[in-house]
Amino acid sequence: DTGVSQDPRHKITKRGQNVTFRCDPISEHNRLYWYRQTLGQGPEFLTYFQNEAQLEKSRLLSDRFSAERPKGSFSTLEIQRTEQGDSAMYLCASSLERGGIGGTEAFFGQGTRLTVV
Amino acid sequence: AQKITQTQPGMFVQEKEAVTLDCTYDTSDQSYGLFWYKQPSSGEMIFLIYQGSYDEQNATEGRYSLNFQKARKSANLVISASQLGDSAMYFCAMREIGGNTPLVFGKGTRLSVIA
Numbered sequence: 001d002t003g004v005s006q007d008p009r010h011k012i013t014k015r016g017q018n019v020t021f022r023c024d025p026i027s028e029h030n031r032l033y034w035y036r037q038t039l040g041q042g043p044e045f046l047t048y049f050q051n052e053a054q055l056e057k058s059r060l061l062s063d064r065f066s067a068e069r070p071k072g073s074f075s076t077l078e079i080q081r082t083e084q085g086d087s088a089m090y091l092c093a094s095s096l097e098r099g100g101i102g103g104t105e106a107f108f109g110q111g112t113r114l115t116v117v
Numbered sequence: 118a119q120k121i122t123q124t125q126p127g128m129f130v131q132e133k134e135a136v137t138l139d140c141t142y143d144t145s146d147q148s149y150g151l152f153w154y155k156q157p158s159s160g161e162m163i164f165l166i167y168q169g170s171y172d173e174q175n176a177t178e179g180r181y182s183l184n185f186q187k188a189r190k191s192a193n194l195v196i197s198a199s200q201l202g203d204s205a206m207y208f209c210a211m212r213e214i215g216g217n218t219p220l221v222f223g224k225g226t227r228l229s230v231i232a
Contacts, residue, residue, distance in 0.1 A: 033219055042121075042208050042222035043162070055217050089160065093220070105152060106220055108162035 004109035006092050012115045013082055020078045021112045025094030032075050033106060034067055035091040036060065043091055049075060050097065082116045089113050119144045121209050121223035129229050130199045137184070138194045138226045140209030146170075148214040151192040153183065156206040156225070165207075168192055169214065199230045 005024045013019050025032050030051050035043035046065070047057045051072040061067075064082075069075040079086055090113075093106040120143040130136035142151065153165040168176045168183045176183040184193040192211075196203055210222045 035222075040225075042123075042224045045219045045221065048219050050217070056219060091162065093162070105164040105167055107164065108154075110159075110161050113160075 004092055004094050004107050006090075006109035006112050008112055009110065010113050010115075012117060015084060015116055016081055018078065018080045019082060019114065020076055021090055021092075021114075023075045023077070023092030023094075023109060025074070025092070026096075026107055027073075029094035029096045029107075030072070031095045031097050031106075032069055033093040033095075034075070034077050035093065037089045037091055037111070038087075046077075046090075079114075082114075084116045087114055087116045119146070119149075119211055119213070119218065119221045121211055121221055123209055123223035123226050125226045126224075127227045127229065129231055130196075132201060132230055132232050133198055135195060135197045136199055136228065138196070138207050138209075138228065140192045140194065140223060142190050142192060142209070142211050144190075144211065144213070146213040146218075149211055150214050151183070151185070152210040152212075152220065153181070153192075153194045154208045154210060154222075155203075156208065158205070162208070166194070196228075201230050201232060204228060204230045 007022045033048040034046040037043045049069040064080045067077045089111045091111045093108045095106040122141045149170045151168045155163045166178045166181045180197045182195045206225045208225045212220045
């Protein structure tokens with residue numbers, strides 16, 4: 001396994017269009033996170049999954065955002081009716097949770113940079 | 118709610134010197150983990166080091182060590198023998214161990230290593 005992969009790496013879209021990003025986590029990892037990062041800031045949590053269940057959504061995740069992880073493997077993040085303020089790097093990460101036995105690090109993909117024009 | 122504070126927006130260090138990047142945190146969890154990540158200009162987030170709240174020893178990974186002071190709620194990263202390749206953004210993060218909480222990040226510190 002080569003790590004967490006995200007597709008596409010870059011996306012330029014016109015305001016009002018819908019976009020969808022894909023994340024393929026490390027295969028044995030059961031937890032998958034989506035973060036958003038703007039220039040000069042730390043990653044901001046959007047949502048995360050434990051297997052196929054979406055456990056938490058940030059208030060940053062407006063109704064225009066939806067995420068899925070249908071079979072507990074890859075995940076998609078869709079943004080509908082994009083706005084210029086959605087321009088950011090969208091990061092996906094995965095980790096293996098073992099029921100409280102220590103804390104496990106999250107491994108990040110290289111991100112999808114979205115530019116809304 | 119958990120919160121991470123990194124008060125140094127930018128730091129400079131001479132090559133081969135040691136540098137400390139500050140991180141303080143706030144949480145009501147009894148069991149939590151603290152993480153440091155490096156983000157070079159290429160954008161990928163690279164995991165550096167982990168410290169569990171119940172770990173008695175400070176974590177070390179090669180040139181990285183974590184100065185964990187639980188009573189002060191601080192988890193500073195120490196980089197020894199700085200190299201030019203250490204120039205990057207550094208993020209402190211934390212989360213509850215065993216719970217259903219996500220990893221929460223600070224705003225980061227930009228480290229510049231000078232030859």
